[in-house]
Amino acid sequence: MSSSVAGPDCCGGLGNIDFRQVARWEQKTRQLSRAFGSPYLACYSLGGVILLLNVLRSHCFTQAMLRQPKMEGLDNPAAFCLGLVLLGVGTLFVLSSFFALGFTGTFLGDYFGILKEARVTTFPFNIVDNPMYWGSTANYLGWAVLHASPTGLLLTVMVALVYMVAVLYEEPFTAEIYRQKASRSHRRS
Template sequence: MHSKVARWEHRTRGLTRLFGGPYVACYFLGFLILLLNVYRSHSITMAMKAGPRCEVLDCPQVFCVGAVLMAFGSVFVLSSFFALGFTGTFLGDYFGILMEQKVTGFPFNVMENPMYWGSTANYLGLALMNASVVGVILTAVVAVSYWVAIMFEGPFTEEIYRQKIRCSKQQ
């Protein structure tokens, strides 16, 4: 959903006009995305708590695997945010707020899309720590959603930066 809004913004600059500039518009969309993420996380947590605990997952070893996944996931999410900044994290390129160059340091030198996959690791870790089959299933739904978003966002973002390079060569 946020990808559709961002693409619409890139085509029309509707949010930029509405909010009087790209930074305010990007911060608004980023804040909205954060609120929706908090709501999603709360909903997943409530669904896990409402469901039964799975005996197979309810052991110290699985709990520890979950804790490790949450630790690694948090490192990837937080380091991605620090590397990209707020506007880099929340689709600033769709608002015309472009980074000088592609971020290639940690965690991007370890994996593509570390924020999405780190977030997925957090959800899976939480599900395992709660011995929740419902949580594992919802994590799979989140992972598929992220994968779909990556399929659309990646090529579109690359095209935005190709256009930037073309424009700078023409000047």
């Protein structure tokens, strides 16, 4: 892929779809569930698309860093070790939250009506809210520090800001659906 093609493909197109909007549309209409014949199949399909686009985003992030000059102040063994630690912590948060939530819990299953028995509060959720987002941010930051990349640092800030906006929308929604579920369960008892 030439650099002239890689830039627009990574910065635009499908990578910029707000999947929460797709999921909210699904919650209101159930069109994806009907089209796929199952909310689980629809959720797995959307999750697969999200995963593939995350791979593309990570590739583009790396390419952007490698095409830019390094930051001399970060190009040293201590910063390299810090980058490794950030990657380790980020990976721990991402993987442990994925294992705690499962595939459908990670990839917007609550919008498809696929809920856990209760909101997950075990590790890593007992350490930090939204560990998937902050773990991913730590991974990008660690990768940027490992590569001594000012471009990577700037892109990491952009990723963190997008995640902060996502939390503003997702937190109230998640709290409300689990409140409604608890209310329905309490009435049945």
